[in-house]
Amino acid sequence: MAERSQTAPEAGNDMGNDDAIGGNVSKYMVLPSGYCGQPKKGHLIFDACFESGNLGRVDQVSEFEYDLFIRPDTCNPRFRVWFNFTVENVKESQRVIFNIVNFSKTKSLYRDGMAPMVKSTSRPKWQRLPPKNVYYYRCPDHRKNYVMSFAFCFDREEDIYQFAYCYPYTYTRFQHYLDSLQKRNMDYFFREQLGQSVQQRQLDLLTITSPAGRWSW
Numbered sequence: 777m778a779e780r781s782q783t784a785p786e787a788g789n790d791m792g793n794d795d796a797i798g799g800n801v802s803k804y805m806v807l808p809s810g811y812c813g814q815p816k817k818g819h820l821i822f823d824a825c826f827e828s829g830n831l832g833r834v835d836q837v838s839e840f841e842y843d844l845f846i847r848p849d850t851c852n853p854r855f856r857v858w859f860n861f862t863v864e865n866v867k868e869s870q871r872v873i874f875n876i877v878n879f880s881k882t883k884s885l886y887r888d889g890m891a892p893m894v895k896s897t898s899r900p901k902w903q904r905l906p907p908k909n910v911y912y913y914r915c916p917d918h919r920k921n922y923v924m925s926f927a928f929c930f931d932r933e934e935d936i937y938q939f940a941y942c943y944p945y946t947y948t949r950f951q952h953y954l955d956s957l958q959k960r961n962m963d964y965f966f967r968e969q970l971g972q973s974v975q976q977r978q979l980d981l982l983t984i985t986s987p988a989g990r991w992s993w
Contacts (some may be wrong), residue, residue, distance in 0.1 A: 797845050800824035804863070806836050817933060818867035828946045831861035831889065841873045843918075848880075850974055855882040859892075860940040866930035874939070876924045877915065886924050887914040895909060896927070896935040902943055905974035947977060954980060 802825040805815055816989070824831035833845035850853045856878055884890075891905040905926055915923040930937065958967050963985075970981040 781981065784793070797847055799832070800829055800847065801831050801834060801861070806834055806842070808836075813866065817865060818870050820863050820872070821865045823862045826862075826902065827929070828940075828944045828949060829860050829945065830858050832912075835891055836900040837875070840871060841875065843875045843877045844877060845878050854880055854966060859942050860938070860944055862936050862938045863930075866933060866937065868931060868933050870930045871927065872930070873925055873927050875915075877918045877921065878924050883921055884912055884922070886910060890942075892924075892926055893940045893944075894937060896937045897931060898976070902940075918978050951978070954982075 798862050799936050801822050804822045805819055806822070806937075807815065807819055811819075822831060822844075823829070830847050831844060835843040835845075837843055844859070845858045846856050849858075857880060859876055859967040889907050891907045891910045893902045894905055897900045905928065907984035909927045911924075911925045913923060928937075928939075954967060957965055966985075968981050968983075970979045973979055
């Protein structure tokens, strides 16, 4: 069993048990089984404690393979699709396979050629992984649930790599966009606070008028 940081959630005995997933992993280092020395380059550190981040648990399968468990949506434990996390402390030319093992959907665009996104510290523009390195399949080791696996080779030791389901669009970015629209004082756009989310974030009611009528979101 890989060593876990103190901030990582405790893993249950059942690999498919999502009840063992707590909050997002935070600077979570995975060490090889039986390793007792100081961490070295190549002992990966996972993190998802940032806005739009989502990764609840990491299990090391082998030196080159990791099972990753995503957290469910708030107040909807049956819906698990999104992932967004970073990996650091990598070794140059280190090859890994990441398995996202607890998707809630049986159908996915990953079956039709879609691929996860990746960027790094020195290459901040999001890029898609090559589809030939991405696999979506039923896995007998995980109750025959659908698993998405992708292979990746780290090439720069000083970089922090970030992986995501698709292009992230954060709540903060959306709020900045609404702020910019509101400052333009357009007579056909009206914004007001409808309420607050479970996390006490503002929920906006947007009203857009047109000659044909009025539309609200």
